[in-house]
Amino acid sequence: MATLRHSGTTRSELNKKLFGYFAVGITVIGGFVVFGTALFMLLHFLVKGLPHISWEFLSQAPRNNNTEGGIFPAIYGTTFLVLTMALLGVPVGTATALYLTEYAKQNSFFAKSVRFAVNTLAGVPSIVFGLFGVGFFVQFVGGGLDGLIGKGGSSAVFGHPALIWASATLSVLTLPVVIVSVEEALRAVPRELREASLALGATKWQTIWKIVLPNSLTGILTGSILAVGRGAGEVAPIIFVGAVYSLPELPTSVTDQFMHLGYHLFVLATQSPDVEAAAPQQYATTVVLLLLTFGLNFTATIIRSRIRKKRLA
Amino acid sequence: MAPQSTGSHPFRRRKRHIGERIAEFLIRLTASVSILMIFLILVFVLREAWGIVSYLSGSSPTAQTEVTVHKSNTDAPETYGDSQPDSYGEEPAPANEPESYNPDVQETITDTSGIVPTETSSSDEPESYNPDVTDYTATDAGTEKESEPLITKTLSQNIVGEVWQPISSEPKYGIMPLILGTAKTTFLAILIAAPLAILAAIYTAFFAPRRLREIMKPVIELLAGFPSVVVGFFCLMLVADFVQSTFGVEYRLNAIVGGIGLAIAIVPVIFTITEDSLMSVPKTYREASLALGATEWQTAFKVMLPAALPGVVAAVLLGVGRAFGETMIALMATGNAAVYSGSMLEPVRTLAATIGAEMGEVIWGSLHYNILFMLGVLLFLVSFTINALTEFFVKGMLAKKFQGEA
Numbered sequence: 001m002a003t004l005r006h007s008g009t010t011r012s013e014l015n016k017k018l019f020g021y022f023a024v025g026i027t028v029i030g031g032f033v034v035f036g037t038a039l040f041m042l043l044h045f046l047v048k049g050l051p052h053i054s055w056e057f058l059s060q061a062p063r064n065n066n067t068e069g070g071i072f073p074a075i076y077g078t079t080f081l082v083l084t085m086a087l088l089g090v091p092v093g094t095a096t097a098l099y100l101t102e103y104a105k106q107n108s109f110f111a112k113s114v115r116f117a118v119n120t121l122a123g124v125p126s127i128v129f130g131l132f133g134v135g136f137f138v139q140f141v142g143g144g145l146d147g148l149i150g151k152g153g154s155s156a157v158f159g160h161p162a163l164i165w166a167s168a169t170l171s172v173l174t175l176p177v178v179i180v181s182v183e184e185a186l187r188a189v190p191r192e193l194r195e196a197s198l199a200l201g202a203t204k205w206q207t208i209w210k211i212v213l214p215n216s217l218t219g220i221l222t223g224s225i226l227a228v229g230r231g232a233g234e235v236a237p238i239i240f241v242g243a244v245y246s247l248p249e250l251p252t253s254v255t256d257q258f259m260h261l262g263y264h265l266f267v268l269a270t271q272s273p274d275v276e277a278a279a280p281q282q283y284a285t286t287v288v289l290l291l292l293t294f295g296l297n298f299t300a301t302i303i304r305s306r307i308r309k310k311r312l313a
Numbered sequence: 314m315a316p317q318s319t320g321s322h323p324f325r326r327r328k329r330h331i332g333e334r335i336a337e338f339l340i341r342l343t344a345s346v347s348i349l350m351i352f353l354i355l356v357f358v359l360r361e362a363w364g365i366v367s368y369l370s371g372s373s374p375t376a377q378t379e380v381t382v383h384k385s386n387t388d389a390p391e392t393y394g395d396s397q398p399d400s401y402g403e404e405p406a407p408a409n410e411p412e413s414y415n416p417d418v419q420e421t422i423t424d425t426s427g428i429v430p431t432e433t434s435s436s437d438e439p440e441s442y443n444p445d446v447t448d449y450t451a452t453d454a455g456t457e458k459e460s461e462p463l464i465t466k467t468l469s470q471n472i473v474g475e476v477w478q479p480i481s482s483e484p485k486y487g488i489m490p491l492i493l494g495t496a497k498t499t500f501l502a503i504l505i506a507a508p509l510a511i512l513a514a515i516y517t518a519f520f521a522p523r524r525l526r527e528i529m530k531p532v533i534e535l536l537a538g539f540p541s542v543v544v545g546f547f548c549l550m551l552v553a554d555f556v557q558s559t560f561g562v563e564y565r566l567n568a569i570v571g572g573i574g575l576a577i578a579i580v581p582v583i584f585t586i587t588e589d590s591l592m593s594v595p596k597t598y599r600e601a602s603l604a605l606g607a608t609e610w611q612t613a614f615k616v617m618l619p620a621a622l623p624g625v626v627a628a629v630l631l632g633v634g635r636a637f638g639e640t641m642i643a644l645m646a647t648g649n650a651a652v653y654s655g656s657m658l659e660p661v662r663t664l665a666a667t668i669g670a671e672m673g674e675v676i677w678g679s680l681h682y683n684i685l686f687m688l689g690v691l692l693f694l695v696s697f698t699i700n701a702l703t704e705f706f707v708k709g710m711l712a713k714k715f716q717g718e719a
Binding site: 020023024026027028029030031033034035037038039041042044045091092095096098099100102103104110113114116117118119120121123124125126127128129130131132134135136139140172175176179203204205208229232233234235236239240262263265266269270282286289290293294297 | 351512551645689
């Protein structure tokens, strides 16, 4: 290394030592500031929000300008949203991961392009996905479907913001999450298993379907859970693709609009007429959202660490 | 596919062969979905922004006809706000109304509907930004006026202008304050987050006791799991008060609060990637340095950090990209007023937050709608560039470095 010089030899030993303390000291400060912020945020929300969570809060609809009642429609809407999202996104993500691990030649142009696209997709700002949802899913796909079944204008079935389009938008957004974790799981399947299967005369697809996929089911599950956790927390992409402030009744079909936990929190935090009265609801909603996303991430981490151990063993 | 005996019946073998090909074809096809999506995002966001062109080329149709052309898929826009809530949900539309807290009323508003007093009184109090019935009707009138904009200047001059006031009798679409606002918050966020995250990564990688490291790392990574709306809420409730009491600023929500919020969001990104690249520097580097008599801190700062530099650059770049496009935090913590000034203590409005705040109320197909999509194209292109830079430039450097020297 060019940077390794005989530095310090001209300085006095004391100076060098002091500088060393300083250098280590700032890293300690940096570490603890970041660590402390994370811990503080977590504890702050838990302490302020947990006492306000009750069965009533979880099971009722908001009342009285969001200052009373609960957030059940938002929980329901979020769950509906992320499950539809997983249904749409996980098969595509799994197939892409299968291509990358089983079929792709590492240096082929197509494989490189797929990898680049996945990385790019992970970096696109979430609000752009929202615009994409409006421009592509709602207007183009939804409007196109309406054109096919001969409806339009105010009787449009698909050509308006709806749960299905929000799910589709989120499934594109979470695609990289699924692909990366499923790929890891597929690579964790021992090579010998594949070779044994092929040696016994099974074809490539039979090997994948009978050997590789069953052995990486938990990994696919991890990917889905991570994607669901990510999707549940994203608000920007769905604001204008189907999420609404309040709903008279729960969504029953995928073409309905829905309430969303994160969006509900945004509404509570920025548009409450009475900040004091809304505070308990805000904190309680935050805790529910955090428990949902962290709970999912935690589950995924545990499953993943088990896979890693199995791989090492 | 059902398991089949490996009999050599020609028909069976042929059938299996076909199934095999179909499977491979389908998987390849699905793999191309990611590539397709990148193209579709660009094409469809650009397509909705394309309407601007017709305004640019002088012989533009009026905004009204533009609306009907684009609106063919959705509901009639003219009645928006009064009688047809279904395509927009039952949203109380004025909530995000940018005007009602726009402190820079640099030009005299010729609006006769009497919203000016509300505006000025609420300008320094973002909290008073609640749905208010009189405000609602007043701004609604403004929205309808927007459909017949008096484009006095040419649009291109309008867009590079210094006033962003899309909802007024004479709409102004100057994106300069938005770009400046985005630059200010992003710069602040990087200024705060990059040193902290890099130092924290050095600490956990080299100096922290093992026990502490095993607690610290997951907790910091937990920070990445906070949904951005929660971080925004945190800034709105706590950071804003903290900043106000520390700096004694006039506006409760300002660029500093926004910058801190974005910093919280990008710290875990920079931390994780920096830590990974520090750990992936070959162990021999460290051992050689220590064997030559260098101390631990000299090894960390003068050997390991320079060796991991491409990774650190990548981490910071990705942080910039994330801060640049972050919506919810910017929407909640920056005060959202498109002020064209260099001061960090005034409210700002970022590109992403503008889309988030105004897209919900805009008339689909209007010029304002097109311009919001244009901002989206801008965001996409910048994030794409940053990503491509990290992908090709930085990773290439990293690979070369370790292949060449390790």
